[in-house]
Amino acid sequence: MFITLEGPEGSGKSSQLPELALWLRQQGFQVHTTREPGGTEISDQIRAILGDLANTAMKPRTEILLFLAARAQLVEEVMRPLLLTNTIILCDRYADSTLAYQGYGHGVPLDTLRQLLDFATGGLQPDLTILFDLDVEIGLNRRKNSGGEWNRLDAYALAFHQRVRKGYLALAAEEPQRWKIVNADQPFNKVQLDLRQVLAKTLSLSNPV
Numbered sequence: 001m002f003i004t005l006e007g008p009e010g011s012g013k014s015s016q017l018p019e020l021a022l023w024l025r026q027q028g029f030q031v032h033t034t035r036e037p038g039g040t041e042i043s044d045q046i047r048a049i050l051g052d053l054a055n056t057a058m059k060p061r062t063e064i065l066l067f068l069a070a071r072a073q074l075v076e077e078v079m080r081p082l083l084l085t086n087t088i089i090l091c092d093r094y095a096d097s098t099l100a101y102q103g104y105g106h107g108v109p110l111d112t113l114r115q116l117l118d119f120a121t122g123g124l125q126p127d128l129t130i131l132f133d134l135d136v137e138i139g140l141n142r143r144k145n146s147g148g149e150w151n152r153l154d155a156y157a158l159a160f161h162q163r164v165r166k167g168y169l170a171l172a173a174e175e176p177q178r179w180k181i182v183n184a185d186q187p188f189n190k191v192q193l194d195l196r197q198v199l200a201k202t203l204s205l206s207n208p209v
């Protein structure tokens with residue numbers, strides 16, 4: 001099963017993911033965690049180019065193609081082989097990030113992006129996508145205060161991030177059977193419990209406490 005976590009900056013995906021994976025393993029599942037862009041040696045090299053503050057000359061088309069190149073490698077090298085085994089893949093960001101950030105955020109036509117995504121992934125779609133939803137300003141402030149990675153990609157205006165959030169909500173509304181929305185503006189443990197409840201339902205487990 002292929003599960004993706006999506007959400008705006010500072011929504012807490014990356015800190016919730018390891019705990020969620022641990023809990024799934026305790027339930028007896030085989031779990032592989034990964035993140036985008038990244039997850040293979042080649043994809044991590046592409047991530048470094050994308051995140052490099054010195055790359056101010058990078059054009060929007062270049063950026064899109066680099067995200068897609070990183071994803072194509074991850075899908076073929078890691079995801080497809082793992083999905084043939086009985087493994088749950090938990091991925092921090094995937095194709096919906098491209099639709100939300102490059103599409104809704106930067107205004108690249110969604111149908112163009114969807115064609116490119118289809119080529120890059122060979123049509124691999126998540127079985128479940130969890131949206132970490134929260135007010136954009138709260139997320140950006142969390143990011144700044146945590147002292148985490150604050151790179152070139154974070155430097156866009158607030159309005160951009162607001163379009164990204166709206167985009168996510170629109171994508172979720174389009175495909176409600178694939179998306180589940182979790183309120184990310186809650187204490188860490190409550191968000192974790194909500195996530196476990198979503199997964200328990202999807203995997204037909206008894207409710208977690």
Ligand code: TYD
Nearest residue numbers: 009010014036037067093097098101149153
């Ligand atoms: P990262 O530091 O991993 O941020 P986060 O912890 O919020 O996931 O950086 C990933 C950045 O790349 C983030 O700003 C979202 C952006 N991004 C895109 O714009 N398009 C994409 O397709 C992907 C995968 C990420």
